[in-house]
Amino acid sequence: MRVALLPVAVTALASLVLAHAAPGASQPGPAASGPSLLVIVVVDQMRADYLTRFDARFTGGFRRLLDDGAVFDNAYYPYLNTVTCAGHATIGTGALPKSHGAILNQWYDRALGRPRTCTEDLSATTFTYGTSDTGRGHSAAALRVPTLGERLRARSPESRVLTFSMKARSALMLAGRQATAATWLGDHGFETSSALGGLRPEISRALFASPMQAAHDEVWERLMPVDTYTGIDDGIGERPDPGWTRVFPHPLAGTAPGHFHNLWEESPYSDAYLGELASTAIRDFQLGQRGVVDLLGVSFSATDLVGHSFGPESHELQDTLLRLDRALGALLATLDRVVGRDRYVLGLSADHGVAKIPEAERAAGRPGGRVPLGLVRSTVEQALSGLGPGPHVARAEYTQVYLTPETAAKATAETLAPAIAALKAMPGLQAAVWNRTLDGPVDGVAPDVLNAIRGSYDRERSGDISIVPAPYWFLVLGSRPDGGDGTTHGSANEYDQHVPLVFLGRPFTAGHYAARVSPADLAPTLASTIALPMPGIEGRAVPLTPARGPQ
Ligand SMILES: [Zn+2]
Incomplete structure (x- = not known):
């Protein structure tokens, strides 16, 4: 049973850090009245409409952001691959995937002849806090553009950059290649990477003073009375992880040994824990309190894990948001009290949205479905059979089809035409484009779709052909037409691209802003x-001219 996840004892790694904790005096500090702490908050898988849908039910952090923040109602990802690594890298760097290079959570590495994750770094080592465990490394070395945190540390090396998430790719892409520490949940506890900054990971004992294991016997129930939740609990097509059913209550221990780790991570308890970690870090590392500007990044992951299983209409997703509202409120209260209300600036967004569960949509007479990547692959193989015996496809990795070197060498508009036509004819795909033609107009592909493909295109890392899911359809692993999670994201459709973007702090005027951002x-x-x-x-x-005043 994997419950010894977060031993309270902290390794020598951490104690070394405390010796380094003295603030430097010689670096350029923040202006006397300017911000001393930059805060990035990411909600993993949060659509823009969640802010309006649940507005009346928010009382905590989202309430504060809606009332006092600069709320941008038209924030869209302008690219195709709306997935976690790409979104966090975009938020962390301010660049698009075509520039920062983190085009997917995983892409096919032609030189290695295999897929690699966006954080894979064989030269780095991963450490698990409180244990002597080390593992294969993760880092943000794949980024081609520095993050805000890297630029901050380049200007003032004493600046501290700390990021937290349940996911390595989220913590690392917010932090960058140089940071004080990025912390995420691995298989055996919270981890960090040897790649960061060449410094010892600065995590203090107090950070892990409230081990998650204490939640082992907790049962996740709805926070509010059941009749305040919209829709039904037992929704069509919900696919919970092993240990849970489609309806409340959800015991964090699940139904068998070994369930707890995943279920805790997938519950709002992990968001609350992450908020506490961040609050502790603010105090322990004196973030924003040392005469130098620091950066804190927090990516809350539970909304994504819950959303994949139960969908955006579920009671579970609603409850996760209501509880995140409280966790965020507690984090803002710490910032107000410890850093000072006028001394930090905060930006909140999401890495992508999500589609509704297609089976529920179809049952209601609306379109929706799944496109199995195994079928994408076999469709291309068959369409290109005239080029020789094959195989012609090295890998179908999400929206990217990678041809084998032999077939890629024969690729022309004419030789690939049968594959493009066959892909376009597949149910659930609205476009297929040979990536070599992205520089100009492409017949039959809308300009906005083409721009979205370009936004995710990296010559070295992208495939040879991009496929674009039709509205309400998404790509799933395997060959089964009913495969995958309850639902997912990763398309150029509105519900995946449209996310919240809110700023809070003294430089920002409260209100709703209509500019497309x-x-x-x-x-x-x-x-x-x-x-x-x-x-x-x-x-x-x-642009900071509100379209309408505070509401
Ligand atoms: Zn995500």
Whole structure:
């Protein structure tokens, strides 16, 4: 049973750090009245409409953001691959995937002849806090553009950059290649990477003073009376992880030994824990309190894990948001009290949205479905059989089809035409494009779809052909037409691209803003509050003229 996840004892790694904790005095500090702490909050898998749908039910952090924040109602990812690594890298760097290079959670590495994750770094080692465990490394070495945190540390090396998430890719892409520490949940506890900064990981004993194991016997129930939740609990097509049913209550221990780790992570308890870790870090590392600007990044993951299993209409997702509202409220209260209400600036966004559960949509007479990647692959193999015996496809990795080197060498508009036609004819795909033709117009592909493909395109890492899911359809692993999670994201459709973007802090005027913006604008907007230049990115500091006043 994997419950010894978070031993309270902390390794020598951590104690070494405490010796380094003295603040430097010689570095350029923040302006006397300017922000001393930049805060990035990401909610993993949060659609823009969640803010409006649940507005009346928020009383905590989301309430504060809606009432006192600059709320951008039209923030869209302008690219195709709306997935976690790409979104966090976009928020962290202010650049688009075509520039920062983290195009997917995983892509096919042609040189290695195998897929690699966006954080894979064989030169790095991963340490699990409180244990002597080390593992294969993760880092943000794949990034081709520095993050806001890296630029901050380049200007003032004493600046501390700390990020927290349940996911390695989220913590690392917010932090970058240089940071004080990025912390995420691995298989055996919270981890960090040897790659960061060449420093000892700065995590103190107090950070892990409330081990998650204490929640082992907790049961996740709805926070509020059942009749305040919209829709039904037992929704069509919900696919909970082993140990849970489709309806409340959800015991965190599940039904068998070994369930707890995943179920805790998938519950709002992990969000609350992460908020506490961040609050502890603010105090222990004196973030924003040392005469130098620091950066804190927090990516809450439970909304994504719950959303994949239960869908965006579920009681579980609603409850996770209501509880995140409280966790976020507690984090803001710490920031107000410890750093000072006027001394931090905060930007909140999401890494992507999500589709509704297609089976529930179809039962209601609306479109929706799943496109198995195994079928994508076999469709291309068959369509290209005239080119020789094959195989012609090296890998179908999400929206990217990678041809074998032999077939890629024969690729022309004519030789690939049968594959493009066959893919376009597949149910659930609205477009298929040979990536070599992305420089110009492509017949039969809408300009906005083409721009979305370009936004995710990296010549070295992308495939040879991009496929684009039709509205309400998504890609799933395997060959089964009913495969995959309850639902997912990762398309150029509105529900995947449209996310919240809210700023809070003294430089921002409360209200709703109608300008069309992007989560790539988050980092340069925070940077603008401390006059930190961020050249070489697509994001821009947002325009600060509200369309309508506070509501
Ligand atoms: Zn995500």
